[in-house]
Amino acid sequence: MAQSDTVSRILDTAETLFAEKGFSETSLRTITGKAKVNLAAVNYHFGSKKALIQAVFARYLDPFSVRIDEEMDRLEAEYQGQPIPLDVVLSTFTSAIITMPSPTKNGLSVFMRLLGLAYTQAQGHMRRYLQDQYGPVFFRFTDMVKNASSDLPDVERFWRLHFMLGAAIFSMSSLEALKDIAEQDYGEHTRVRDVIQRLIPFVTAGMSAPLPELAGAQDEVS
Amino acid sequence: MAQSDTVSRILDTAETLFAEKGFSETSLRTITGKAKVNLAAVNYHFGSKKALIQAVFARYLDPFSVRIDEEMDRLEAEYQGQPIPLDVVLSTFTSAIITMPSPTKNGLSVFMRLLGLAYTQAQGHMRRYLQDQYGPVFFRFTDMVKNASSDLPDVERFWRLHFMLGAAIFSMSSLEALKDIAEQDYGEHTRVRDVIQRLIPFVTAGMSAPLPELAGAQDEVS
DNA sequence: TTATGTTTCAAACATTCGTTTGATAGAGAG
């Protein structure tokens, strides 16, 4: 086999451990130990720990971003300039996530957790990498959301878009823990796709909520 | 002055640096260096780095949790068993946040950022500490939300509650960055209270959104 | 077989980390 399985064993193990403990809290020795490869293998194959982290993301995000791009092409072709409803945009996006073949044996939830970590734990190099690499696709998506909710004032839409992102990323990044609680308390086995399908009505309703009356006064708001 | 200002200089500096870079990424040497106190001062006054982190949270959360408790007392007394509308619960909660006198010169947004970090970066000891210390008040709040949305199925409400938390914590914890973007792109100076007041209609609408149809089938969701 | 390029390995390197130590200075009480 041309590509040694050392590389993929490192990637698989790193991915799992990063999702469990975070990036700084996972040492190369823990990774290589659990993956049963030599410590130096990481630096040999990837160059540095930072590069390994980026490689873990790239394995998911590279195929995912081209997939999303295609879906958006398809959507724009189908609607041919007509306004695309927000829930259609979101459903397309999320079903792309759900139906993506996972590059690893780890499920979707691990990837979701990684995305959440990337956003909150993002230290300089990571944020820059994600932005440079996948920024355009992301902006194309937010533009679609923008057009799908053009009745909102610009500032309001800006904030609601981030409320939406927050609800999604936050619950995805704590997904494993939340799933366990839900299963224990309500005896219901919740799959990732179920959570996502619960998420869509929530954010769709949020996006089309009545506008707030912003109090200009600065005294108490009782 | 009985209490040396070494303690508060450490707390102030640690708080700022934690919010900027996270806990693991902030070393005691960076903190003590910037606070212009001796390195050993942290271990002398707090005992350990973990204890310092908890102290940073306690300075905010101790007064805040008693405040919230009082507000909930007030609310229950006022409604006297009658159902309390969700937006009233949320407004009470958020206005308690807004009107809390900050224990430091740092604004609300630093505290929000810390809360977000605590939730996502929380490893063992931190999560346990927050749960032991402030769990009861938190559960009382979620119980109020539960009663204010009793028409929802339990599982659905569980997830929506966390969508709500996600939207709040996420946007609050990225608030500094988002405020800058909003100001630059839309020329509008947005205050923390404005964001919160935008948030309330969003999550209120989300909580009362129509129920999703959960697809039992596992094929494509087009 | 020999030669060449790639991969693995144990060991060490250079930093950085949180923590501890022991000496020094200061304040307040008797």
Added chain:
DNA sequence: CTCTCTATCAAACGAATGTTTGAAACATAA
């Protein structure tokens, strides 16, 4: 003053980190 308790300080400690090294093992092709 003397004794005692508290706070500060420079210095060091031991452990853990990411990275590098140089030799050994392996594979591939001439």
